[in-house]
Amino acid sequence: xxxxxxxxxxxxxxxxxxxxxxxxxxxxxxxxxxxxxxxxxxxxxxxxxxxxxxxxxxxxxxxxxxxxxxxxxxxxxxxxxxxxxxxxxxxxxxxxxxxxxxxxxxxxxxxxxxxxxxxxxxxxxxxxxxxxxxxxxxxxxxxxxxxxxxxxxxxxxxxxxxxxxxxxxxxxxxxxxxxxxxxxxxxxxxxxxxxxxxxxxxxxxxxxxxxxxxxxxxxxxxxxxxxxxxxxxxxxxxxxxxxxxxxxxxxxxxxxxxxxxxxxxxxxxxxxxxxxxxxxxxxxxxxxxxxxxxxxxxxxxxxxxxxxxxxxxxxxxxxxxxxxxxxxxxxxxxxxxxx
Amino acid sequence: xxxxxxxxxxxxxxxxxxxxxxxxxxxxxxxxxxxxxxxxxxxxxxxxxxxxxxxxxxxxxxxxxxxxxxxxxxxxxxxxxxxxxxxxxxxxxxxxxxxxxxxxxxxxxxxxxxxxxxxxxxxxxxxxxxxxxxxxxxxxxxxxxxxxxxxxxxxxxxxxxxxxxxxxxxxxxxxxxxxxxxxxxxxxxxxxxxxxxxxxxxxxxxxxxxxxxxxxxxxxxxxxxxxxxxxxxxxxxxxxxxxxxxxxxxxxxxxxxxxxxxxxxxxxxxxxxxxxxxxxxxxxxxxxxxxxxxxxxxxxxxxxxxxxxxxxxxxxxxxxx
Numbered sequence: 198x199x200x201x202x203x204x205x206x207x208x209x210x211x212x213x214x215x216x217x218x219x220x221x222x223x224x225x226x227x228x229x230x231x232x233x234x235x236x237x238x239x240x241x242x243x244x245x246x247x248x249x250x251x252x253x254x255x256x257x258x259x260x261x262x263x264x265x266x267x268x269x270x271x272x273x274x275x276x277x278x279x280x281x282x283x284x285x286x287x288x289x290x291x292x293x294x295x296x297x298x299x300x301x302x303x304x305x306x307x308x309x310x311x312x313x314x315x316x317x318x319x320x321x322x323x324x325x326x327x328x329x330x331x332x333x334x335x336x337x338x339x340x341x342x343x344x345x346x347x348x349x350x351x352x353x354x355x356x357x358x359x360x361x362x363x364x365x366x367x368x369x370x371x372x373x374x375x376x377x378x379x380x381x382x383x384x385x386x387x388x389x390x391x392x393x394x395x396x397x398x399x400x401x402x403x404x405x406x407x408x409x410x411x412x413x414x415x416x417x418x419x420x421x422x423x424x425x426x427x428x429x430x431x432x433x434x435x436x437x438x439x440x441x442x443x444x445x446x447x448x449x450x451x452x453x454x455x456x457x458x459x460x461x462x463x464x465x466x467x468x469x470x471x472x473x474x475x476x477x478x479x480x481x482x483x484x485x486x487x488x489x490x491x492x493x494x495x496x497x498x499x500x501x502x503x504x505x506x507x508x509x510x511x512x513x514x515x516x517x518x519x520x521x522x523x524x525x526x527x528x529x530x531x532x533x534x535x536x
Numbered sequence: 537x538x539x540x541x542x543x544x545x546x547x548x549x550x551x552x553x554x555x556x557x558x559x560x561x562x563x564x565x566x567x568x569x570x571x572x573x574x575x576x577x578x579x580x581x582x583x584x585x586x587x588x589x590x591x592x593x594x595x596x597x598x599x600x601x602x603x604x605x606x607x608x609x610x611x612x613x614x615x616x617x618x619x620x621x622x623x624x625x626x627x628x629x630x631x632x633x634x635x636x637x638x639x640x641x642x643x644x645x646x647x648x649x650x651x652x653x654x655x656x657x658x659x660x661x662x663x664x665x666x667x668x669x670x671x672x673x674x675x676x677x678x679x680x681x682x683x684x685x686x687x688x689x690x691x692x693x694x695x696x697x698x699x700x701x702x703x704x705x706x707x708x709x710x711x712x713x714x715x716x717x718x719x720x721x722x723x724x725x726x727x728x729x730x731x732x733x734x735x736x737x738x739x740x741x742x743x744x745x746x747x748x749x750x751x752x753x754x755x756x757x758x759x760x761x762x763x764x765x766x767x768x769x770x771x772x773x774x775x776x777x778x779x780x781x782x783x784x785x786x787x788x789x790x791x792x793x794x795x796x797x798x799x800x801x802x803x804x805x806x807x808x809x810x811x812x813x814x815x816x817x818x819x820x821x822x823x824x825x826x827x828x829x830x831x832x833x834x835x836x837x838x839x840x841x842x843x844x845x846x847x848x849x850x851x852x853x854x855x856x857x
Contacts, residue, residue, distance in 0.1 A: 300633030
């Protein structure tokens with residue numbers, strides 16, 4: 198069937214105007230919705246609580262570091278890794294299916310607008326809402342640490358926090374795009390919510406557990422004596438760097454095993470967008486904990502350009518993921534015929 | 537570009553076909569619809585549930601694409617110029633809804649924005665539309681507080697925002713009380729007097745007879761008949777006979793010999809003070825001249841042609857016309 202030819206010169210501007218009108222309404226709806234305030238509130242509390250405990254640790258001397266703000270920001274990242282996807286899902290799961298259920302989609306589509314205008318307006322609004330929520334929550338949490346515990350901030354810290362906010366918005370938006378896609382073909386918002394949350398649970402929890410199981414299934418059980426010694430040393434000394442009676446060969450054998458498990462597990466988890474986001478934020482805040490806690494306490498802060506180049510693949514995946522789902526959403530929504 | 541060949545028609549479809557699904561799940565919702573809606577008419581699209589009315593309306597405003605065939609609305613092609621159509625057509629879709637958390641006025645102002653109404657006129661236009669449907673005093677009330685009938689009226693109001701040339705109402709009186717339905721019919725008559733073309737779909741037969749100037753009957757995706765209401769009446773009368781009712785003064789005895797002697801009279805029935813005459817041909821003028829002279833003129837109170845009911849019309853065309 199032929200495409201509507203009403204996109205005359207100036208049609209692009211008209212489309213943008215329509216999308217902006219929808220975006221304005223969506224934004225107003227979002228900022229006055231209880232759902233958003235609840236998620237933003239939990240997000241904020243989560244972030245402030247984790248930064249407070251970290252910065253309090255510095256204050257009382259339980260934690261020591263040369264870059265306290267980097268450590269504090271890493272605790273915000275832990276909270277964001279869970280909350281950002283929920284924010285994206287909360288904004289998107291009923292974006293289209295809700296309009297369909299309420300019958301407002303029929304009213305919207307009976308106006309002289311394109312279907313793309315509806316979806317563009319919703320995306321614009323979602324970007325603004327996720328951007329604001331994550332920025333405000335992160336900055337509020339950082340401010341609490343600065344004000345209550347006199348943590349100093351360097352220009353490099355600010356840059357890292359800025360990048361972290363940017364990647365977190367993209368991460369949240371990735372879940373928005375995924376949930377929007379589900380919403381475009383769902384006739385019920387409850388179905389859309391269940392599917393979206395199910396995918397999040399799979400990526401955030403199940404895949405990492407599954408990956409360990411699969412790695413163990415492929416490699417077989419760990420070397421028995423090495424594992425026993427490892428556990429003993431952990432109980433005795435609190436970490437693995439003191440081998441607790443293991444011979445260098447046994448230690449090497451065990452380390453090889455752990456490395457392979459980590460490689461297989463990492464490969465499987467690479468299917469999860471959460472994994473790539475965590476890789477980026479971990480690098481930004483030097484929050485790289487080795488397998489089973491290796492390297493805990495070691496803080497090696499790579500420069501921002503180095504991080505961006507070493508994590509380029511993760512960054513690309515983080516950006517491509519929402520694009521793929523947005524394109525899919527466009528395709529489903531614009532081709533679906535609403536009676 | 538629109539403009540259209542036949543400027544006297546608001547809607548014109550040709551061999552319009554719509555098929556849903558494919559293979560075993562294939563359903564032919566429209567099967568070669570040729571429909572013509574004259575401008576400035578109130579056109580009733582009558583058919584039972586599932587007959588294809590909503591599918592046809594959805595195609596007319598570009599919400600659905602036809603499988604084959606063509607359709608023009610106000611001279612614009614439905615597949616290539618649907619935005620231009622929606623710019624000129626006010627639609628009250630079936631099963632529509634509003635943003636419950638917003639007021640009636642906020643809803644209408646938002647929709648007026650999408651209709652392309654200039655910002656300086658949006659509120660004024662929204663208030664005028666609310667006034668037209670009798671909801672102006674509820675402009676600042678949230679839609680969540682509205683009854684179903686009020687929502688239906690608000691639905692009509694949103695279709696008026698762009699001051700459309702053509703209004704399409706899909707099952708507009710479903711779920712509203714008789715008083716609300718009567719108000720709606722009055723509103724339709726008023727809009728029609730103002731020169732607007734109105735296409736309304738309904739599965740309520742009496743509604744067609746009450747407000748429509750033209751009608752079409754659709755069944756299983758096919759148009760059984762279409763034309764002006766007078767034409768439809770005449771067709772049925774010509775096939776089934778012309779019926780007249782003569783009312784006589786109570787207690788009077790009506791002599792029937794002269795009426796019986798009219799060659800085309802098929803049947804005469806008398807009950808109380810009413811005589812019903814069924815004739816093969818139109819004998820209205822003969823009967824009139826008869827009852828205005830003696831001995832009838834002193835006992836006859838009225839002579840009226842009886843139009844076939846819409847149930848009769850529907851049954852007639854359903855059985856093949």
